[in-house]
Amino acid sequence: MIKTAFQTIILVIGFASCADQAEYQPLASEKVLTRLIGEEKSKSFVFQLVKDNEKPEWFELNKEGNKIVVKGNSQIALCRGAYDYLKQECNSIISWSGKKVKIPEDPPEVKRKVETPFQFRYYFNVVTHGYTTAYWNWERWEQEIDWMAVHGINMPLIGGAHEAILARVFEDLGLNKQEIDQYFSGPAHFPWNRMGNLNGWDGALPTSYFDEQVKLTHQMLNRMRALGMSPIVHAFAGFVPKGIKRIYPDEEVRELGWGGGLPLEHNAFILSPNSPLFVELGKRYIQEWEKEFGAGEYYLADSFNEMDVPLAADPVEAQKELTGFGKSVYQSIKEANTEATWVMQGWTFPYHKDQDGNLFWTPERLGALVSEVPDDKLLILDLANEYNHVFWKIDPSWKMYEGFFGKKWIYSFIPNMGGKVPLNGILDVYATIPELALNYEKKKNLVGFGFAPEGIENNEIIYELLSDIGWRNSKIDLDVWIEKYSVQRYGKFPDQLKQAFNELNESCFGTFTDHPMHRYQFRPYKKPEGVEDHATVHRSEKFEEAVGTFLSCSDELGASELFVFDAIELTVQYLGLVVDEKLLKFLDDEKNERPTELQEIMDILLVMDRLLATHPNHSLQRWVDFARNWGATSEEKDYYESNAKRLITTWGGDPVNDYSGRVWSGLIRDYYVPRWINYHSDQGTDKKQSMRDWEEKWITTPGVSTVEAYDDPLDIAYKMYAEYKKTK
Template structure:
């Protein structure tokens, strides 16, 4: 056993790596790390294990040119590590570095096992994260609480959601969808969360648990004789009820909840609570009393605990937090890069008083629904952080957060955001990208740098005032129609960049492919950037299809449609070369968690429905949820998206001379695929560079 957990982390990255480092934990008033050399070894000094891990990562990036990323968590360090010739020190007063969104736990992490979680916790530590949302197993807490309140197993499972939908259940948006869960699910989640929390605490990472904020099952009014309000519907689903804080049983149920949470996982110093999330009706609720009751219940469990709240839409309600003691709450400004609420007057979600003097974190949301696609506001994210620091609201700015709905995408943007606390002065993306390219690929390459500059000035340069929800969505993933633009209901997409810039950047990337064969980071980025270029081509060819249809040029429509479907097929083949872009990686994680065939089928169904229809017919079509979590993935492109497009194209051609096309019931087609017994392999096919080169010849 090593003397400290940072050495263990180094061993997990590369066996034997810890012998090259001297890790020194020292007391200090400020958060810091320091790099130095002594007797041929690298000295990393810091005031806690997370900052030491962040120091190790800084050294790996800026000295050893090794980039640790979701696609690259096992690395090979050089036998002789570069010396730190002059001691380097980084301090920060950004005490809190937050990670995750409730949605991340469902859109990316729903079916993770311990092996994958272990890598993620290492990633967090290396990126300086010290307070991640840690909600695995909360369903088991609820199961036990409801049992104590007199609910039987079936009634409990009508309330608790299935594995693909826990995020929205915990955010009080819906109940029951995707279930019922087998008993083994709860046992499994308790064991997994215990491992997660143990490792986090070993590394000095403080988990943020889900606290109690008044959620009860819809039937609690009758069954438990409670005074509840009805928060209404969410995207066609009935929300859970809200227990009025004035009801004497609020304290009783909150106490039961915290006792059970503590019994299973220990006490946390941070609890996350977001009542009235996304339009929850507050009619008849005394918000001031609600805030005080929620805070009081948490403080009874742990007097030192801090309430963590997400600033999203109208939350947290000003009336709910204004009379709470400053220092007892941290507000996550969830979408700081596009809709800041900290007090920026240019924001569409402007709050004149910010968070009324409560501490807050500058967060980047970036990704919605786990959608695949290049996206970001690279320079703007830097500028806004330093701008926020310089305003009066900077006095209560206590850190940063990454609050994406889905991870394992756009690693460049998360790398950038996680570095912000360790930079004391504003810097330019262009200079930062020089170092990023060098560490990402192990050496500097001008063609790759030029490609990244081109991307950073186009697709990664989403306008400051844009409020679009993540990536410019791929037309391949859209439900077909004569007027396809965005894929998901709320994306607010705009054509803010020239697609030819992305295609040109992909060409530059491909021009050096032979020099980087076998380089994991290069091959991941090459596939991702070429994927984006093919998606851009697809959108351009779709426009030709529609022009031909409107001009009644049948031959041209057929020709353009054939080209469109060929591009979609190329996309599927390209993405099949990397496990990160394979549907089978996602569905197999789900299947592998099942102990019986019935369980395997339930989890796989959850995995498939979440990324397609999302909900039942009402929620998918009328509630707008269908394709919200669409993924440009191999397997899904070939069998799901291509199936929809073929149906549409065949329908147009067969109705060419009629006044109106036949209406297609897409939901019935989608549901058929979701319920089909087809299983997808996680195995990749083909060499990424070879396949990419073949495709490049066809699109450039």
């Protein structure tokens, strides 16, 4: 197990304990605070790290003189303690879209101790590292690690340079460059490559990629370890290049199938669970990883995420094979590191059903898969509790499997799919149902709480709420919490804002849609009769009222930058619904001979695009810049840009086309708008194929157009809302 120097000796450290201030070396947690709020503001705090490994993590806040003393038994506890003070006593906030931090000259009094009921506070989904972080640089990662620290997160799931290490193992095995290139996908699609959903899609990788990946992972791990985090990294789950049959012609290799709609040549392959090579490659992978990065603690390996398991037809033999798969994965980790823990995602257990709606992963099957793994050496990420509760309306997985058979497990949510932007999710569910698991008499080895969004930098209120839950053992009173959140974020909570949040909680934050998307984000033709309309963003009169009520607070709150950003998001979502309704009427006209009307609809989208140009997160240019910065040559830059664009548009095949559904400045004006116009002005005989050709050309053509943000986006937002509310 990895330990920092601070964990191996007893320490009680603060500014006042140093005889010579000039020689004082700041704690990692102090450096986090300084980076986030500045050196001057951070001087208001004194951090004292206390060795106390016998208790759950805790922090204690006291005012001594003109300083706030933060004591805690971990670096993350200290970070969370300082942020808790900033939030509760100073009404401050640190978010992805910005921060508001104000500390009075005479800091407010405080005296409290907070203890988390969870050993781990978990964060990230495997696919977050496609939908959001695929091309992040160290600067952006440093910001995110700081965000994690003050939000109390100590167990992030990261890519861990999986591809660079696996490539070394494959090369040592004797696979040639062509065979290896045919295995790895483009970087934005790595998560699905890692889970065995696909091989080689949108590759091959530039030769410089692996070196840069390793360098970045060193920076990330060094910082996470300094803060005492326990990162989860990928292990070997049995997936191999098809070319392995050249070296091992007698090896049993089974072909997998995933519903992503890719050509069959991109199917993945997995070794037989009975193969000694399975264990050998897994061991060699861990050894190579630890040779590069040092000992790991938690290794993620999922062999059958969202896929049919290639099992024998005989039920008895199938059970044995499931046991064999679980044993092989764990054994491959154990032989390389006896102290390490195998981590497994739990999403597929309630998700994977047959055509009749019956769960594939019955308690008997899952029990067989994990039966040969010691209870303390397997950690199950129970990812999607809101899906069980609201969407599927079935028992939570932790109840179906009775505390996951005594294995360690983490209670979690998936608040976002694909990085979609629309406001969505039942806030009261997030605030209240985690308590049910904490009080479940058969919960057994519940060790953590977390959230695993597929994409981040959206719906910020949800993540602030969830991070607070990680430090509580009871439900949150949502009304009280929202009032405090509003003061923290905007500075005030006037009656009109209270009404707006009540209306939001009765509309977009009172409903749960797994894939909220607008009609204008889908391919621009009418769905065949009987096919479900995919426009799924919440629509109601209550939401329309909520937007108007929120905007009515502009005179009082308009000086708040964060209020402006949130007002833009709400207005853009409302205008998107207006566009959806107009497009439906346009498509219902059988003649479709109203180009002027279509342009008028597109003009609304262009206003939305320009409104979003003010927002710091919802930008295609920002996404493209991250991708291009990974390239060392113009050719590499163009490749990375096309790979990044592909993920958020066509993705791969028709079933997942438009899945990511970003409402971004640049994507609206450069992709959604011209796609509608081109399709409906095309006089060809195969318009759908022409559209697919247009999409591919857009993906592979570098560049993003420019647009000038509005000088007063709030004024434009209010006028647009008023105009289209009046015309209804």
